[in-house]
Amino acid sequence: MKQPWHHSIRFLCCSILLLAGGFAVAGADGPPPRSSLKTVEGEVLSVSRIAGEGGIEVVQVSLAPKGDPKNPLQILLAPPGAMDDIGFSVEPGDQLKIKYFVAGEGSCRAHKVLNSSRGLMVRLRTLRQIPLWNNQGHWQGGQGRMRQGQGPGHGGS
Numbered sequence: 001m002k003q004p005w006h007h008s009i010r011f012l013c014c015s016i017l018l019l020a021g022g023f024a025v026a027g028a029d030g031p032p033p034r035s036s037l038k039t040v041e042g043e044v045l046s047v048s049r050i051a052g053e054g055g056i057e058v059v060q061v062s063l064a065p066k067g068d069p070k071n072p073l074q075i076l077l078a079p080p081g082a083m084d085d086i087g088f089s090v091e092p093g094d095q096l097k098i099k100y101f102v103a104g105e106g107s108c109r110a111h112k113v114l115n116s117s118r119g120l121m122v123r124l125r126t127l128r129q130i131p132l133w134n135n136q137g138h139w140q141g142g143q144g145r146m147r148q149g150q151g152p153g154h155g156g157s
Contacts, residue, residue, distance in 0.1 A: 037111060037127075040065050041097045044090055045072055050107070052076050056137045059083060060107055061090055063098065074107040075100050078124045079137030086139050088122045090115060101129055 042065040052058025059077040064070075075098055083089060090096065094117040100108040109129060114121040123141070125131050132141025 036102050037099055038102055039097065039099045040073060041095070042066050042069070042073075044092050044094045044096060046092055047090055049080065050076075052079070053131055054135055056133075056135070059090070061096070063096060073100075076107045076109045077113060078110075078131070079133055081137040082133035082139040086122060088113075088115070088120055089118070094118065101125070 040063060042063045045062040045064050048060050048062075049057050050060050052060075056079050058079050061075050061077060062072045063075055064072050077083065077090070078088075090113075094115055097114040097116060098110050099112040100110050102108060110124050111127070111129075112121065112123045123132065132139065134140045
């Protein structure tokens with residue numbers, strides 16, 4: 001005769017195997033993993049458009065970091081249409097503070113951007129690097145921008 005605890009151990013082992021298999025499958029097909037975020041402040045040297053996520057044209061800035069202006073960073077922002085939809089723009093000479101996802105190769109991707117020259121802040125991607133625009137390049141992320149110093153409970157625009 002089997003002991004009552006024998007069934008509990010068998011159930012526990014099967015549960016662990018199922019969970020481990022589920023995580024392996026979710027990791028393979030799920031959204032990109034979180035990567036390290038860095039923050040940089042600097043001056044926009046140039047603004048261009050290149051093919052970004054999903055082949056959609058995306059605004060890219062070349063940013064001269066404070067303290068290291070001779071090594072500019074290339075950072076992808078968002079499609080021009082999405083930026084127009086939320087009234088967010090950047091021009092050469094603007095002062096930006098960008099929280100961005102570090103890229104192994106190519107351009108980094110912006111998570112949040114504060115344009116100090118215009119007093120506007122925007123979140124462009126989730127922490128899992130999912131863009132807040134649709135596949136036509138238009139905004140779908142809810143409230144897109146806030147005046148500097150505003151946020152939940154501060155009367156955002």
